Amino acid sequence: MAKNTLLTATTLATALVAAATTAQAATLDDVKARGTLSCGVSTGLAGFSEKNADGSWSGLDVDVCRAVAAAVLGDANAVQYKPLTAKERFTALASGEIDMLSRNTTWTHTRDTSLGINFAGVNFYDGAAFMVSKDLGVKSATELDGANACIQAGTSTELAIADYFRVNNMSYKAVTFDTSDQTRQGFESGRCDFLTSDGSQLAALRIGLADPSNAIILPEVISKEPLGPVARQGDDQWFNIVKWSLNAMLEAEEQGVTSANVDDMRDNGNPGNKRLLGSEGELGANMGLNADWAYQIVKQVGNYSESFERNVGKDSPLNLDRGINALWNAGGIMYAPAMR
Amino acid sequence: MLRQKTLEETKASARRASGNSASAAFYNNPNIRAIFYQILLVFGLGYFFYSIISNVLGNMEATGIKTGFNFLGASAGYDVLMSLISFESTDTYGRIFVVGFLNTLLVSGIGIFFATILGFIFGVAHFSHNLLIRKLALIYIEIFRNIPLLLQVFFWYFAVLSALPGARDSLSLGEAIFLNVRGLYLPKMVGGDLFWIAEVALGLAIAGIFVLRRWAKKRQDDTGKQFPVLNTSIAMVIGLPILALLLTGLPFEVEYPALKGFNYFGGITIIPELMALAIALSVYTGAFIAEAVRAGVQAIPNGQTEAARSIGLKEKKIMQLIIVPQAMRVIVPLLNSEYQSLVKNSTLAAAIGYPDLFNVFVGTALNQTGQAIETIFMTIIVYFAVNMLISFLMNRFNNAVALVSR
Numbered sequence: 001m002a003k004n005t006l007l008t009a010t011t012l013a014t015a016l017v018a019a020a021t022t023a024q025a026a027t028l029d030d031v032k033a034r035g036t037l038s039c040g041v042s043t044g045l046a047g048f049s050e051k052n053a054d055g056s057w058s059g060l061d062v063d064v065c066r067a068v069a070a071a072v073l074g075d076a077n078a079v080q081y082k083p084l085t086a087k088e089r090f091t092a093l094a095s096g097e098i099d100m101l102s103r104n105t106t107w108t109h110t111r112d113t114s115l116g117i118n119f120a121g122v123n124f125y126d127g128a129a130f131m132v133s134k135d136l137g138v139k140s141a142t143e144l145d146g147a148n149a150c151i152q153a154g155t156s157t158e159l160a161i162a163d164y165f166r167v168n169n170m171s172y173k174a175v176t177f178d179t180s181d182q183t184r185q186g187f188e189s190g191r192c193d194f195l196t197s198d199g200s201q202l203a204a205l206r207i208g209l210a211d212p213s214n215a216i217i218l219p220e221v222i223s224k225e226p227l228g229p230v231a232r233q234g235d236d237q238w239f240n241i242v243k244w245s246l247n248a249m250l251e252a253e254e255q256g257v258t259s260a261n262v263d264d265m266r267d268n269g270n271p272g273n274k275r276l277l278g279s280e281g282e283l284g285a286n287m288g289l290n291a292d293w294a295y296q297i298v299k300q301v302g303n304y305s306e307s308f309e310r311n312v313g314k315d316s317p318l319n320l321d322r323g324i325n326a327l328w329n330a331g332g333i334m335y336a337p338a339m340r
Numbered sequence: 341m342l343r344q345k346t347l348e349e350t351k352a353s354a355r356r357a358s359g360n361s362a363s364a365a366f367y368n369n370p371n372i373r374a375i376f377y378q379i380l381l382v383f384g385l386g387y388f389f390y391s392i393i394s395n396v397l398g399n400m401e402a403t404g405i406k407t408g409f410n411f412l413g414a415s416a417g418y419d420v421l422m423s424l425i426s427f428e429s430t431d432t433y434g435r436i437f438v439v440g441f442l443n444t445l446l447v448s449g450i451g452i453f454f455a456t457i458l459g460f461i462f463g464v465a466h467f468s469h470n471l472l473i474r475k476l477a478l479i480y481i482e483i484f485r486n487i488p489l490l491l492q493v494f495f496w497y498f499a500v501l502s503a504l505p506g507a508r509d510s511l512s513l514g515e516a517i518f519l520n521v522r523g524l525y526l527p528k529m530v531g532g533d534l535f536w537i538a539e540v541a542l543g544l545a546i547a548g549i550f551v552l553r554r555w556a557k558k559r560q561d562d563t564g565k566q567f568p569v570l571n572t573s574i575a576m577v578i579g580l581p582i583l584a585l586l587l588t589g590l591p592f593e594v595e596y597p598a599l600k601g602f603n604y605f606g607g608i609t610i611i612p613e614l615m616a617l618a619i620a621l622s623v624y625t626g627a628f629i630a631e632a633v634r635a636g637v638q639a640i641p642n643g644q645t646e647a648a649r650s651i652g653l654k655e656k657k658i659m660q661l662i663i664v665p666q667a668m669r670v671i672v673p674l675l676n677s678e679y680q681s682l683v684k685n686s687t688l689a690a691a692i693g694y695p696d697l698f699n700v701f702v703g704t705a706l707n708q709t710g711q712a713i714e715t716i717f718m719t720i721i722v723y724f725a726v727n728m729l730i731s732f733l734m735n736r737f738n739n740a741v742a743l744v745s746r
Contacts, residue, residue: 087707094403115710116403136602147602148522153690153699154707158418162429173603174419175613176704177693186693189502190521191612193602233404 027099027231027238028288031072036080039065040098043083043179046204047312047320048104048124057081061102063307064123064229066300067245068100071293076300085179087154090115093232100242101230104201106156120243122228123304124312125324125333126198127221128160131206134214136193141220145170147193150186153178160223161196184208194218198225203318241287248294250336251276252303254327259302266295276339283339304334396713411709412437418704420695422611433705440697441722447617447696448683448726454622455682456675459629464659466634477630484627490688492624497616497692504612507603516596524610525597532591541584545576552576613694617686625682632674636667668741676734680727687723697722 031037041049041061049059057065057079066076082098093101094116104126105111107119132138141164151158153176165172175192177183184205187195195205199221206212229246231239252258255273257265266277274280277298278291285291301307308325312318326332366372400407412434419429424442427435465477484492502521505511510520518525531538556567585591597607640663648658689696690703697719706715 087703090707090710091712094405110708111710114404114406116400116405145601146605153693153703158704159708162418166429172419173421175421175693176695176699178690178703182693185498185502189498190506191502234402 027235028072028241031099035073036078037065037069037072037100038080038082038098039068040082040084040089040092040101040103041065042103043085043181045104045180045201046207047200047316047318048204049081049083049102051081051083058311060124060307060311061104061227061229063249063301063311064102064242064246065100067249067297068229068242070296070300071241071245071248071289074290074292074296076296085154086152087178090117093117093230096232099238100232104198104227105230106198106225107228108156116233117230118233118239120229120231120239121246122226122334123246124200124227126200126225126227128157128164128196128223128225129199129202129221130194130196130218131187131202131215132194132218133187134216138194138218141218141222142168142170144172144194146172148173148175148191150183150192150195151176152180152183152197155197156223156225157197160225164222180205181208198227200227200312200318200320203312203320207317237288241289244283244287245293245297247336247339248276248297249301249304249307250327250334251339252294252298253305254329254336257298257303258306259299262295262298272339281340400713406709406711407713408711409714411711411714414709416705416708418708420700421693422614422695433709436700436705437697437718440695440700443695443700444683444686444689444697444722445726447614447621447689447694448686450614450618451621451625451682451686452679454618455625455629455678458622458626459678460633462626462630463633463637466630467637481627481630484623485631489620489624489685490691493617493620493688493691496619497612501612501616507599510599510604516594518597518604520604521612522603523612524615525604526608526610527597528595528607530593530595532593534588534591537588538581538584538591541580542577545580548576548580549573611694613689613692616692617689617694617696620688621682621685624685625678628678628681629675632671632678633667635674636669636671637663639670640666665741669738672734672738672741676731676738679730679734683726683730684723 039062041057041059044050045059047059049057049061051057062079062081065079065081069079070076082092084092084098084101084103089101089103089105090111092098100120101117102123104124105119106126107122111117112119130141130144132144138144149161149172151161151174158174158176161172161174173192175186177186180197180201183195183197186192187205188209195202197205199217202217206215206217209215229242231242233239252262255265255269255276257269257273257276262277265273266279269277271280275283277295278284278293283291284293287293290296302310308322309315312320313322322330322332324332325334328335397407413432415430416433416436417429420427420436420439422443423439424446425435425439427439462477462480465473466481468474468477504519504521507520507522510518510525512518516527552567552572553569556569560566595606597604597609644662644666645658648662653661686696687698690699693699701715702719706712709715
């Protein structure tokens with residue numbers, strides 16, 4: 001008996017050591033071998049990542065997944081979406097369950113430096129705000145002293161609101177729910193006086209209310225919430241691919257390349273267009289991708305402006321303004337590093 | 341197994357020794373062999389765990405994930421809905437851990453208390469001579485035992501308690517008790533200078549019960565006369581403090597909840613998350629306890645009841661003195677596991693936002709700090725320890741009620 005136990009223990013230990021020391025393979029090779037990109041998205045947030053009636057996914061965040069799939073695999077539809085709650089997302093990425101995360105995730109110092117993940121850029125500049133019912137008669141967030149707040153657990157909003165109320169010497173009660181949808185239910189049932197989340201999320205949650213016209217979003221924006229795609233730390237090649245897939249969409253908008261004119265631009269455009277779209281230069285090869293990586297992104301997904309307007313802008317129910325999410329040369333702060 | 345082997349080896353070496361007049365080599369000594377294997381096993385296990393831990397730490401280091409328990413001293417920066425000790429968002433993660441732990445104990449304690457009461461009532465009701473009561477018990481057990489607990493938690497929270505009116509149209513009872521979608525608001529007694537006298541009176545009353553019980557038992561043993569211990573005890577616990585309050589001129593004030601701005605303030609607030617979770621846990625576990633009670637009672641042979649009747653005991657007394665004490669032998673071990681399940685099931689709090697340990701620590705703290713291994717490990721230890729404690733207490737109780745065989 002003793003001998004058997006010992007044998008089992010040693011075998012197990014050896015197996016474990018062997019399993020744990022197997023080096024992490026490059027994500028790019030994994031994705032290519034698998035033929036699909038595994039992308040973490042939200043459990044459903046209008047405009048950013050939501051499942052459509054036919055089972056497909058769409059949204060601003062989903063477009064980043066699609067862009068990476070187009071760049072790597074040449075097919076924007078070769079994406080396997082993994083809906084994740086706010087609490088699950090980083091573990092799923094760090095443990096290798098997903099290849100990348102594109103889930104309205106705020107880029108914070110703590111997350112970037114201590115979770116084994118890297119933020120690859122910003123695809124939406126957001127800020128935490130408040131949504132209240134019109135009946136409450138509140139015009140400004142400074143009137144919310146003593147109110148109840150519905151918040152999603154594990155978000156950076158949870159920290160932002162605590163700071164805001166402390167700084168303004170006000171009190172509040174935090175009612176935290178697991179999912180974004182539950183915060184909406186709590187708000188609708190009257191469990192809390194206001195719902196707090198990123199401004200874009202509020203706009204999305206608002207149109208999901210039984211009576212959207214009865215809810216207003218207060219003017220105060222209380223925090224910086226730059227949202228962007230995330231890659232696992234320790235795989236620089238993959239990190240670069242995610243980062244530059246997003247930048248390619250921004251650069252395409254800046255150069256005026258759209259999904260409609262991309263073929264023409266590739267063949268007859270200026271040197272900048274040709275470098276971006278791969279008819280000149282080595283940009284794709286440097287990342288281990290095909291020369292037409294950015295061409296595929298623009299052709300299949302579109303440039304940033306197309307993606308924005310389609311999902312959250314004027315062609316969508318959210319009807320958000322470009323605001324600070326406009327390009328740097330159009331009054332916003334969206335800026336892709338030089339594509340050369 | 342080990343001992344058997346040792347014996348065989350002893351015999352074998354004895355045989356060898358008798359054939360060889362020389363004494364056996366030390367490595368053939370069964371005792372030394374046994375110890376050798378044990379040492380090997382300990383080292384093997386030690387290496388096993390060492391390699392697990394060092395591998396985890398090594399891999400986390402490699403992927404750049406922070407480790408260690410330093411985060412417990414860092415400011416949490418977020419608020420908790422309900423706390424039994426004072427808590428502000430500037431307090432530490434360590435304090436969040438305590439807050440969550442106390443909230444878990446609270447909801448588990450409430451759940452265990454009411455589940456036991458419900459369980460015993462419906463378990464005994466199963467044997468009622470009244471058809472209606474009997475069927476009611478059956479319906480209760482079958483409904484709540486067969487629906488998933490998570491669904492029941494959602495039912496109480498989203499269907500029942502969320503349907504209550506808003507804060508400004510609260511249901512009220514005499515302008516003292518208010519019920520709305522944000523909870524139940526009760527008046528609170530705030531003690532004045534001489535309030536301690538009433539507290540002492542309550543303490544005396546509780547101590548008095550033990551004295552009374554001993555006296556009543558002795559009197560019954562000596563004279564055969566019974567004394568209404570239960571009724572007297574209840575009268576003492578309620579009567580003595582009230583008497584003390586009256587004599588000292590009611591030295592307390594009542595703080596009533598009042599609507600100020602968005603919410604009711606003052607008094608005692610019972611949040612709906614706590615109510616929903618406590619109700620769901622009590623009702624669900626109560627159904628299982630009722631079945632345990634039924635099993636316990638059915639385990640008592642009919643002859644016991646008949647014998648009790650033949651010596652002239654009333655039906656109520658038969659239950660109280662003959663059936664239940666014997667049934668406890670069967671019920672208590674089952675109760676133990678039901679209580680343990682209830683504590684574990686309290687983690688469903690996360691679904692409705694009750695700030696229990698699992699929700700505030702594994703939920704938010706884990707996500708804000710990213711230190712999954714540490715937070716999960718600490719939480720596992722807590723649930724393990726609480727359930728071991730329950731098991732220990734229930735085993736003590738079981739020994740007390742177990743049939744003493746002579």
